[in-house]
Amino acid sequence: MKKAGSDVDVAENYRPVSNLSLLSKLLETAVCKQLQSHLDGAGLMPTMHSGYRKGHSTETTLTKICFDVITTMDEGHRVLLALVDLSEAFATVDHKILLL
Numbered sequence: 001m002k003k004a005g006s007d008v009d010v011a012e013n014y015r016p017v018s019n020l021s022l023l024s025k026l027l028e029t030a031v032c033k034q035l036q037s038h039l040d041g042a043g044l045m046p047t048m049h050s051g052y053r054k055g056h057s058t059e060t061t062l063t064k065i066c067f068d069v070i071t072t073m074d075e076g077h078r079v080l081l082a083l084v085d086l087s088e089a090f091a092t093v094d095h096k097i098l099l100l
Contacts, residue, residue: 015090 006013036053039045048064050056069079 036045045053048061050058050061065081069081072079
């Protein structure tokens with residue numbers, strides 16, 4: 001379902017389900033591990049990047065943000081945060097255009 005409380009009888013209220021084969025899932029996992037290893041080994045991945053990284057989570061990101069805000073305020077500077085909620089972003093995609 002796209003959103004809690006949506007009409008269950010309307011097909012547009014459901015997201016498409018990925019039906020990847022076992023082989024493609026194994027290949028995706030292998031490529032992901034190799035790419036992650038290369039990016040980490042070459043120092044190409046920012047140390048504070050938390051998305052899709054083992055041992056990192058939204059909690060890691062929030063802790064870093066809170067630390068930066070408090071440190072900046074302690075130094076006498078002002079802090080401005082611009083926050084964007086992308087939780088419904090996929091629901092706004094026109095699937096006909098996407099398929100084209």
